[in-house]
Amino acid sequence: MLGFIIQRLMQACVVMLVISVLVFVGVYAVGNPIDVLISPDATQLIREQTIKAYGLDQPLWKQYLDFLNRLVRGDFGRSFVFNMPVLELIFQKLPATLELTLLAVLGATLLGVPLGIYAGYRPDSAASKAIMAISILGFSVPTFWIGLVLIFTFAVTLGWLPAGSRGETASLFGIQWSFLTANGLMHLFLPALNLSLFKFAMMVRLARAGTRETMLTDTVKFARAAGLSEWTILRRHVLRLIAIPIVTVFGLELGSTLAFAVVTETIFSWPGIGKLIIDSISTLDRPVMVAYLMLVAFLFIVINLSVDIAYAALDPRLRTRRAA
Amino acid sequence: MSALLEVSGLTTRFDTRAGLLKAVEDVSFSVAEGEIIGLVGESGSGKSVTGFSILGLVDPPGRIVSGSVKLNGRELVGLGHDALRSMRGREIAMVFQDPSATLNPVLTIGRQMRLAILAHERMSEQAASDRCIEVLATVGIPDAARRLENYPHQFSGGMRQRVAIAIALLNRPKLIICDEPTTALDVSIQAQILTEMKSLAARLGTAMIWISHDLATVSSVASRLLVMYAGRLIEAGPVADVLRSPRHPYARGLLNSLPGLAKPGHDLVQIPGSMPSLIDMPEGCAFRPRCGFADAACAAMPTLSASGPRSVRCHHPLGQLAEAGAPQS
Amino acid sequence: MDPTSPFARFWDEFRRNRVAVAALGVVLAIMLLALAAPLISPQDPYDLANLVLMDARRPPGHVGSKGFTHWLGTDAQGRDLLSAILYGLRISIQIGIIAGSIAFVLGATLGAFAAYFGGRIEALIMRIIDLQLSFPAILLALVLAALLGQGKWPLIAALVTAQYAYFARTAHGAASTERSKDYVDAALSTPLAARRVVFRHILPNCLPPLIVVATVQIANSIALEATLSFLGLGLPVTEPSLGMLIANGFQYMLSGRYWISIYPGVALIVLIVAINLVGDQVRDQINPRLRR
Numbered sequence: 046m047l048g049f050i051i052q053r054l055m056q057a058c059v060v061m062l063v064i065s066v067l068v069f070v071g072v073y074a075v076g077n078p079i080d081v082l083i084s085p086d087a088t089q090l091i092r093e094q095t096i097k098a099y100g101l102d103q104p105l106w107k108q109y110l111d112f113l114n115r116l117v118r119g120d121f122g123r124s125f126v127f128n129m130p131v132l133e134l135i136f137q138k139l140p141a142t143l144e145l146t147l148l149a150v151l152g153a154t155l156l157g158v159p160l161g162i163y164a165g166y167r168p169d170s171a172a173s174k175a176i177m178a179i180s181i182l183g184f185s186v187p188t189f190w191i192g193l194v195l196i197f198t199f200a201v202t203l204g205w206l207p208a209g210s211r212g213e214t215a216s217l218f219g220i221q222w223s224f225l226t227a228n229g230l231m232h233l234f235l236p237a238l239n240l241s242l243f244k245f246a247m248m249v250r251l252a253r254a255g256t257r258e259t260m261l262t263d264t265v266k267f268a269r270a271a272g273l274s275e276w277t278i279l280r281r282h283v284l285r286l287i288a289i290p291i292v293t294v295f296g297l298e299l300g301s302t303l304a305f306a307v308v309t310e311t312i313f314s315w316p317g318i319g320k321l322i323i324d325s326i327s328t329l330d331r332p333v334m335v336a337y338l339m340l341v342a343f344l345f346i347v348i349n350l351s352v353d354i355a356y357a358a359l360d361p362r363l364r365t366r367r368a369a
Numbered sequence: 370m371s372a373l374l375e376v377s378g379l380t381t382r383f384d385t386r387a388g389l390l391k392a393v394e395d396v397s398f399s400v401a402e403g404e405i406i407g408l409v410g411e412s413g414s415g416k417s418v419t420g421f422s423i424l425g426l427v428d429p430p431g432r433i434v435s436g437s438v439k440l441n442g443r444e445l446v447g448l449g450h451d452a453l454r455s456m457r458g459r460e461i462a463m464v465f466q467d468p469s470a471t472l473n474p475v476l477t478i479g480r481q482m483r484l485a486i487l488a489h490e491r492m493s494e495q496a497a498s499d500r501c502i503e504v505l506a507t508v509g510i511p512d513a514a515r516r517l518e519n520y521p522h523q524f525s526g527g528m529r530q531r532v533a534i535a536i537a538l539l540n541r542p543k544l545i546i547c548d549e550p551t552t553a554l555d556v557s558i559q560a561q562i563l564t565e566m567k568s569l570a571a572r573l574g575t576a577m578i579w580i581s582h583d584l585a586t587v588s589s590v591a592s593r594l595l596v597m598y599a600g601r602l603i604e605a606g607p608v609a610d611v612l613r614s615p616r617h618p619y620a621r622g623l624l625n626s627l628p629g630l631a632k633p634g635h636d637l638v639q640i641p642g643s644m645p646s647l648i649d650m651p652e653g654c655a656f657r658p659r660c661g662f663a664d665a666a667c668a669a670m671p672t673l674s675a676s677g678p679r680s681v682r683c684h685h686p687l688g689q690l691a692e693a694g695a696p697q698s
Numbered sequence: 699m700d701p702t703s704p705f706a707r708f709w710d711e712f713r714r715n716r717v718a719v720a721a722l723g724v725v726l727a728i729m730l731l732a733l734a735a736p737l738i739s740p741q742d743p744y745d746l747a748n749l750v751l752m753d754a755r756r757p758p759g760h761v762g763s764k765g766f767t768h769w770l771g772t773d774a775q776g777r778d779l780l781s782a783i784l785y786g787l788r789i790s791i792q793i794g795i796i797a798g799s800i801a802f803v804l805g806a807t808l809g810a811f812a813a814y815f816g817g818r819i820e821a822l823i824m825r826i827i828d829l830q831l832s833f834p835a836i837l838l839a840l841v842l843a844a845l846l847g848q849g850k851w852p853l854i855a856a857l858v859t860a861q862y863a864y865f866a867r868t869a870h871g872a873a874s875t876e877r878s879k880d881y882v883d884a885a886l887s888t889p890l891a892a893r894r895v896v897f898r899h900i901l902p903n904c905l906p907p908l909i910v911v912a913t914v915q916i917a918n919s920i921a922l923e924a925t926l927s928f929l930g931l932g933l934p935v936t937e938p939s940l941g942m943l944i945a946n947g948f949q950y951m952l953s954g955r956y957w958i959s960i961y962p963g964v965a966l967i968v969l970i971v972a973i974n975l976v977g978d979q980v981r982d983q984i985n986p987r988l989r990r
Contacts (some may be wrong), residue, residue, distance in 0.1 A: 060829065185974040187921040189928045190963050193944065197951055197960075208952070261428075267471035270424055271485040271536060272458030281484055285475050301834035308836075308925060312948075323929060326840075341837065349832050360475055361520045 053353050057346045064342045068335060069112050116339065122332035126325070131336040135318055140220050141211055142310070142317030146303050148224065148233060149241035154295060157245040161252025162287075166279065168257055176249060183246030188305055192239040192312040199235060207232050209314040236313040240306060244298050251294055255287030289359050296352030300345050372399040372439075373576050374423070374461075374544055379436035381415075381422045388648040392418040392431065394600040397673070400544065405570055405577040407591030407608065409584055409623075413644055415600040416580045420546045423578075424461055425453045440544075459489045462537035466549040468529035472521040478532050479517030485536050500539065508535045509565060527558035534566065544576045551586055563590055584627060588612055593678075596620050599644055599655035606679035614688050616681040618660045654684070662687075711983055718979035724972040732788040739781035758957055771957040774946055777938075779957065783965045786940040789933065790969070793850070794920040797857035801919075802912055804858065805865025810904065812866075813873035820870075827866045835860035839922055840931065853932050857922060861915050868911045872904035906984045913977030917970050924966055940966045 087095070103111070115121070121131035161180075164173040183191075200208035212232030215225035223229030259265060260283065268278050307319035314320070318337065325333040377397040383390035393415045400406055410416045421427050423438050425445065438445040440460060445453070457463075465471045473481060482501040483494065498517060505513035508531040521529055530550060537545050547566070551559040567590050570577050581587045587594065587608075594611045596604040596619070604617040615621045622640035642659040645651060651658070653668040660667070666684045673682045713719060731738070758771040758779075770779035812823040830838070842856035876882060877900065885899055926932040927941025938946070940962045947958025 181971060181974055181978070185917055185921070185970045186967050187925050187928075187941075187970070189925055189941075190944065190967060193948065193951070193959060193963065197956065201952055263465055263467065263470040264473050266426060267463070267465055267533070267536075268473075268484070269426060269454075270457055270463040270465075271488065272454055272456070272540075273484055273488045274454060277484065277488065281476070281480075282473050286473065289475070297832060300832065301836070304834035304837040304840075307840065308929065311929060322840075327930065338841065341833075345832050362474060362522050 049357055050354060053350055057350050060346055061343065065113060065116060065339070066109070068338055068342075069109050121336035121339075124325075124330055124333050126328050126330045126333075131332045134333065135321070135336060135340060138316060138318045138321050140222055141315060142303070142306050142319055144222055144224050145233065145236055145240060145309070145315060145317060146299075146306055148237040150244060150295075150299060150302055152237065153241040153244035154248055157248030158252045158291065161249040162256045162279065162283070164249065165253035165256025166260065168253070173253075177253070180246040180249040183242040184250065188239060188243055188308045189312055191242055192236075192309060195235050195239055196312070206235050209312070211316055236309050236315050239313070240302060240309045243305065244302055247294065247298060248291070251291055252287060255290055256283055259283045259286050285359075289356065292355050292359060293352055296348050296355070300348050303341075303344065373402045373404075373441060374400040374578075375437075375439040375442075376419075376423065377437050377439075379419065379422055379438060380434045381418055381427055381431060382434050383431040385430055385648070390431075390647045391600050391650060392647060393422060395436070396597070396600075396602050397436075398595055398602065398605065400576050400578060402543065403570070403574045403576055404593065405567070405579060405591045406593040406595060407587035408578055408580045408595050408597060409582065409587050410597035411582055411644060413599075413647060414597040415647075416582075416597050417548050419597070420463065420548050420578065420580050423546060424457055424463060426457075426463075455489065458485060458537075458542065459540045460542055461544045461546065462540070462542040463546045463548065464530075464533050464537050464550045467553045468526065468533045469521065469553075471533055472529060474521055477518050477520055478524075482517070482532075482536055482539060485539050489540050501535075504535045504538050505532070507538065507569070508532075510535070527554055527562065530554060530558075530562060534562075534569075538569070538573070538575075541573070542575065544578070545570075546578045546580065548580045549582070550579075552581065552583065559586065566590065584612075584623065585629070596623075599650065600647060601655065601682060602673060602680075603656070603682045604680070610679060616679065616686040616688050617656075617683050618662050618685075618687065619656050621687055622659075654682075708983060712979055715979050718976055721972040721975035721979075724968065725976060728787060728969055728972070729791060731784060732791050735781075735784040735788045739778070739784045741778040741781040742785075757955070770961045773943065773958045774950065779943075779961055782938060782943055783940070783962050786938060786943055786962060787965055787969065789937065789939045790920050790923060790966070793854060793857070793923050793939075794916050797854045797861065797919045797923075798912060798916045800854070801858045801861040801915065802865050802908070805862035805867075806869040806904075806908055808862070809866035809869030809871075810873045810901070813870045813877055824867075824870060827863050827870070830863045831867060835918070835922060836925065839926055840929075850933060850937070853923065853926065856926070857919055860922065861919065864911050864915060865908060868907050869904055872907050873900055876900045876903050910977075910981050910984055913973070913980050917973040917977065920966075920973070921970055 119132050123129060124131050124134050127134055160176050164176045167173050196208050199206045210232065212223050212229035213226045214221035214223045214229060216222075217225060224233055256279075264282060264286075265278055268282055273281075304319075306315075306317060307323060309315065310317045310319035311323050318340075321333065322337045324330070325337070376399065379393055379396045380391075381393040383392055396415070396419055398406070408416045408419065418427065418431070422433055423445070425433075425448065427433060433446055436446065440456070445456065448456070472478065479498060479501060482504075483497040486492070486497045486500060501517060502513040505516065510516060510528060510531055516524075521532070524532065530553075534550070550566075551562050554562065563586060566577070569575070577590075579587055579590050591608055594604075594606060594608045595602055596611070596617065598619050604611060604615065604620045606616075611620065612624065615624055619640070622638075625638045626640060628637065640659055645655055645658070652670075654660070654663070654671055657663045657667045662685045664685070669684075671682050671684045673680050674686075736742070758769060770783065773779055773782060808823065809827075812820040839856040839860040842852075842859055882900060923932055923939060924941035924944070927939045928945045930942075930945065932941060933939045943962040944959045944966070947955070947960075947962070950956075951959050
């Protein structure tokens with residue numbers, strides 16, 4: 046197992062390196078690095094100073110090494126709009142997105158998987174058909190539309206919940222989180238619901254498909270012949286077997302959910318990194334865009350690595366093959 | 370000896386989109402304690418479905434339409450869900466054909482075996498593991514204690530089937546239904562498992578229904594032979610007798626077509642034609658289109674007539690049965 | 699039609715699911731409407747000269763200054779919403795199909811290519827595909843749309859880039875499986891040219907899973923395009939797609955003028971859900987593991 050993890054870690058590092066090269070080439074060689082690093086309304090003096098500081102008059106390969114150097118130190122430059130170091134800016138906004146995404150993902154999985162298993166176990170029941178109908182909606186209807194409808198129904202028409210922005214925060218481990226206050230939770234509910242629906246639908250469909258297929262296998266038939274109760278079969282055999290595709294998709298969709306937070310945050314004016322990137326695109330705040338790309342790439346690699354490891358942990362057949 | 374299992378008039382049908390599939394029609398037989406009977410037939414003859422029907426494992430759109438299955442006098446058809454479940458694995462167990470499909474690849478065999486024990490008895494995990502080790506040793510798996518924590522893919526094909534057999538034996542069932550248990554194995558392993566199972570059954574006093582299409586394997590294990598064709602029982606009797614002088618033309622054709630009996634230099638003997646579709650069955654004897662001895666009388670379905678330990682479903686049985694015997698069912 | 703041909707059998711089973719058939723009907727109806735948009739809409743919403751500001755933000759049923767009824771009301775620029783929706787559907791379907799088709803051809807070719815050549819080329823291509831697949835489509839599309847600017851073709855390019863990987867991976871998987879099957883070796887041992895074997899034997903067997911992916915991706919394309927337009931990154935303001943219409947109407951929703959966002963939204967949802975329902979039925983039928 047250890048050899049497997051190390052091998053994967055090294056692969057991840059290589060990928061990060063490749064991405065850093067891609068971003069570097071895209072921004073510094075193809076694009077105009079001056080535009081990326083220096084705000085268009087900077088004075089000539091500051092321009093020259095920045096060129097010197099970032100070595101923009103140096104040969105390309107040296108610039109790349111400087112770039113890597115800065116990356117490792119966490120220096121992504123300064124945001125044009127906010128005039129503060131980009132990394133600091135991102136970390137400031139990150140908790141908002143994290144709590145939104147985690148709440149959405151947890152809710153979607155904890156609710157979606159059991160419902161999906163039930164729908165797959167009794168595919169012809171009325172409840173199962175209802176679950177599938179809701180999941181089709183969550184799956185096909187674009188997130189922004191659901192957000193709109195949610196705001197219209199709960200905020201405008203019924204007036205039960207606020208229409209946007211983050212609520213009050215409380216401190217935990219030195220970071221401000223809004224799920225720790227009642228007001229914060231009220232503000233968190235609708236955006237989290239919005240974000241979770243797509244993933245919920247996906248989990249339901251996956252669990253249902255997996256359960257349906259597994260129930261038809263000889264494994265289940267043999268277990269029934271041995272006298273195992275249906276509940277035991279579902280819990281011990283089916284769940285374990287469908288866990289593999291579910292965990293894989295969970296990991297992939299985690300990243301996707303983080304990305305979709307962009308839409309939800311825009312609609313609900315949620316001050317997270319999703320809204321940050323959209324605003325940056327429209328204001329052409331390029332240092333933020335670059336940093337966001339690298340950060341997201343890093344996050345994805347971490348997620349992929351975790352999924353790979355979890356995959357090997359769940360499917361024993363993979364362990365012996367990889368270690369060999 | 371009273372019958373352990375009494376099957377009478379069992380009829381199982383499948384309501385498919387293409388039509389009503391008559392998989393098992395009016396099948397009756399009995400199994401005594403400790404007896405090994407062989408259920409032979411080609412693919413589609415209904416032998417596997419018969420096995421599933423006994424355990425109540427027929428999946429929809431199939432269902433047992435009529436008939437009865439009595440275990441020690443207790444009726445199993447129509448039994449409630451819980452009662453059926455507690456009977457399965459404990460009084461009647463089943464072994465399937467392909468152990469790589471029946472064993473869950475992501476669970477250790479120890480876990481799977483313990484689940485089978487704990488489904489019927491409450492005991493500590495240690496006690497359950499102890500029993501597992503004991504049974505694994507019985508079926509010939511060395512170093513059982515360590516191998517409990519192995520996964521199915523870490524065993525060879527033959528060993529996997531032994532594990533499946535061990536699971537079947539865990540709760541000391543009185544009857545084991547074996548559905549083609551050696552078909553998926555290497556020929557060399559087949560012979561091994563065959564002899565082992567036969568001696569196991571004798572030692573533990575377990576009865577067996579051995580389902581197979583392979584006459585050779587069945588005849589080395591069973592004491593009585595039941596031949597099925599197109600969902601019906603067409604011949605039954607002691608193994609040696611049936612093999613020596615089959616009464617039903619189909620059984621005779623089956624035996625003649627065994628490659629082992631082929632005369633060198635001559636073409637292999639075949640039964641012409643193929644089994645009729647179970648959805649669109651013709652009137653009368655199902656074997657009629659392929660039978661060399663058929664005539665007008667065969668337009669009516671023959672009844673199963675018995676003479677001593679032998680019975681045959683035919684209007685023109687080969688051999689002495691033509692004179693004696695009263696219709697049985 | 700030959701009753702035993704695969705298509706006939708497929709259609710027979712498809713017909714039994716009434717919901718799927720209804721959905722198919724809806725999809726076809728919408729496509730017809732979209733095709734006929736220039737003929738049946740009361741107003742050309744792209745022609746800025748047609749728009750009268752006085753007619754802006756009028757509720758459904760209002761009779762405009764040009765004399766015809768705005769059945770679904772007007773938007774902030776005075777566009778007749780019914781016309782805008784019809785044209786918007788047109789653009790959405792157009793883009794969905796074009797992007798989906800290009801992604802299909804590109805991805806399938808790449809995947810089959812990789813499987814055919816094998817070795818290092820295959821490993822390299824598939825690694826890149828895997829990498830790209832771990833990035834969510836929306837992020838990819840977002841970045842590309844930001845880089846390439848607004849417009850129909852940059853949008854299509856962004857959508858294709860976000861989607862071709864699914865086709866590539868599916869095609870590669872199917873082609874690899876087929877390549878290792880005995881019938882291919884048998885065919886290759888005959889005097890038939892390798893290319894003929896690939897096209898006549900391997901490719902047809904790869905089609906079912908590719909069709910499954912295609913049904914998912916067309917709906918995804920449309921949803922993705924709408925999302926990008928909603929975020930302001932898709933089509934230009936002069937050619938409003940449904941996403942942009944919804945975005946424009948968002949602010950008015952809070953003040954009660956719901957129709958500007960809701961009606962385009964409903965049209966979009968109906969289209970996507972219908973396509974997904976049809977796709978679901980197609981998928982269920984093609985999945986061999988659900989056959990009893």
